[in-house]
Amino acid sequence: DTTNKTSIEDVTITRRSANYHPAIWDYDYVQSLRNDFDESYKQRSRKLKEEVRMMLGNVVDPLEKLELIDTLQRLGLSYHFEAEINNTLKNLSTDRIITAAWKKDNLYATALEFRLLRQHGYKVDQDVFTYFMDDVGNIKSSLNQDFKGLLNLYEAS
Structure with a gap:
């Protein structure tokens, strides 16, 4: 058995070139x-980034800001605007109790805010x-047709 292994190992295989x-x-040629x-393209990219920064700063409606942040994240572009996004979410998290009227009856807005704040490390209860639940603990039947709201609730979970 060992003589078989030795004879097989001694044979060298030559490949044709x-x-x-x-x-x-x-690499050097490609770089040259x-x-x-x-x-x-770099100039256009800088210009578009600046336009998006202005959009983040100029939008007043909290829901529109959240939708813009969500869109940037889904497109994979949010890393360009981390400071602006963090500043916006920080302001929203501190003003949540004061300015809750914009999302009071809106499952979509509530779930979107909940998800984005949680994703960025903010504590949200x-x-x-509970406003969107019935007495049994299920989602109110009136919200069954709110597909955007239900989808965001699902994504938030």
Whole structure:
């Protein structure tokens, strides 16, 4: 049994070479290529980021701000605006009790605010949803057609 292993290991396999020429596309060559669009895309990107920052600052309605933050997160762009988002959520979390009228009867707004604040580490009590529950503890039947609200409630859970 050991003689079999030794003879197999002693055999060297030689592969044929096709004599391919090395590619010219090495790292240094690719980096040396000039692209005229790079700078224009960078400028456009900076301009659009500034426009979004202005949008975050100019929006007055809390629900619109939350929707904008949610959209930025879903698009994967929120890391560009972390300071603005954190500032907005901080203001919303401190003013929650004072300005709760904008979301009083709105499951969508309540669930969206709950989810975004929780995702960013703010303490939000789940009792904010008691208004939307019936006596048994189920969601009120009047909210069965509020698909956006129910979806956000599901995402918040």
